[in-house]
Amino acid sequence: MRRQQTRVLAGAFALVAVAGLSACGDEGSSGGSSGDGGQVELTIGTFTEFGYEDLLTEYERLNPNVKITHHKTGEGGPYHEQLLTKLAANSGLEDVVAIEEGHFPDIADKPQLFNDLADIGPKDAKPDRWLDWKYKAGTAKDGTWIGYGTDIGPLAMCYRKDLFEAAGLPSDPEAVKPLFESWDSYFAAGDKYVKATKKAWFDSNSQIFNAMQNQLDEGYLNEDDELAIESNQDIRENWDQVTAAGKRGQTAGLVAFSPEWNTGFKQGAFATKTCPSWMLGVVKEQAGPANAGKWAVTDAFPGGGGNWGGSFLAVPKQSQHPKEAAELAAWLTAPEQQIKAFQKTGNFPSQVEALSSPELLESTNDYFGDVKTGELFAAMAEKVGEPQYKGAGDGQIQENATSPALQAVEQGKSADEGWQQAVDAAKKIVG
Template structure:
């Protein structure tokens, strides 16, 4: 067998693994490994989850770099994305040239710094461009290497359906809606009022409110800063849990598991009227709700005030065949102008300081969300966001221990006390 034939067979096998594991939306149409050359061009693959808002930016980059071809592989759920990335890194092949790392998983991947290139060797020191805590969180523990360039931060708000509020006899103007729920107890009262008038639940699932409340209450969450699992003694975790159970008991949840097919369909079926809404959720809501619901959504303040849920970094695996070009692409995608464009496209809140100061960002109104001044809403507190320490397996503990436990209460399968015990036991397993 010739060298060319062996390469073609190996490339096809890698593409098949990616297609099966990441799904149709994420798979590569090219039978080439990540970082391969294509028709004389350098091919780069960008792996991401959710919606980073990069579609037009990538077209723009390729137009100005005719020697570069870029393929996006998108995965809807982080819980599907992470294990596939782990497999790629273990195999030493298959990962994108630029990969997104979410705040709940980055510490786990940073624990193996040899898997990643030091971006500073290609990008230089960009510390002055970003929120300082966000930039520092992309470094190794000793601060010697930069493994991730900051993308977004997760400033919080609440997205709501104005038409459904109107039918329920509730205020629909965003400032008036914000005044309805200065606290989470007030929010629950709105939910019970909404259900009494419509017979429907106010929210999708308590898991989203659980995440929001937990970050508002502050660290320690699932881990302390020495990476000990402290979920069982954390006042923030227990406080968020108790409030979520209170919501379930009040009957304001539609019991629709976030990211499920029913959840995606629920946006068009009016299954719920409110979604806890970090900035990056805007594009997901728009995608699920469809063009027929344009102008029916708006954005109000989050109960309890403030909070930070979500946010990511772009990293380059050491296995990339073109680390220099990949790092330059990551630098472009995280630049001030690109972060403003991504925000306007899909909602990720910039972490780049020049982006946050950009008049186009500050003045931007989202036409899908009733022309809500989302630049002002989300940007107002972006520079004062306080980071919360997330341990190595934060995402796994949240998504595989606490969220399923809360969903089991919602579904009436397990009593709250037993579900709490189950969550803590599963958290210990996920932390290993």
């Protein structure tokens, strides 16, 4: 799960008060209407932190005929396992369900089980509310609009200024941009860093490889849902480039979100980190007060940009109140509410209007030197290209095939042996 372990920490990213935006429908809302004026009871299922508690109370105030029950699960993994089980049983699902982007391919493979939001949603909830790539990422291959986009995780690069300086590398956020212009320049800088310090440049092979993989036009599966890990030469080239850099000493070999990885932030075990917007909260939490001001973030990323994280709100066919459920989902993902969720948890907005709001653009982060993080990540969100097609099993390949194989290479396997391990595991998943 690309983000399930990190939402709890994301709140540290929202460091300014976001004030004054009026809620959608403050002058009265058509949301939640039952058609006969009676009470409507809706349920919504989410995991970790979406920042919806206060918003759901506000929605009930704006719509007195609506009563909402919120089912919140602590971890994304168990939540999505239960979601798939309930879909298969055609029973027990909430009226509105959250779906994390890493699990979305397994959901999008079953569009017949969801309402098409283009048909049941409010007329003002049009696709152009969202960044184009976020809207497209919430649709199934047959065109069904399954999910309204919630947050996103546009990628930038975080780095340790003091470690760069010790290695003779530039440390100013503008001066380091050429180092992060491409993957070639990134790994070349890594070689200089390792030579000067004898320390690792990045945290793990898999964290870098996953970012490179998500930038490709075609991923692990093609649009015919055929396994493409062997036929797509770009995947193998990325594999070779990452594992070669790791063999030259650039990887710290730390599994993301493990205790050792957490400690690595405090100990300066690596000098750079692929940083979606929510990662700033993770860095601050794990690196701690002693490293305040040592970490920096710049609006540059090898290959141009990318996204890691974010979710969608969908309305299953099981819902007894699909129209009212869609109205609630549309309201929760409207610009005003996305800004409020950002204020509460740091979840970065995906709505175009929210991304241009002064409240977001003027937000700063003192841990990273008072950089305007809202403005920075809004700019990086615009750099994300067309969403890569991800067929059912894509996330499982990343978690259970390529990532373990890359770790095996860090532990001594050759790049070729690791590649074969990844291919064999991917075939079992898809087969």
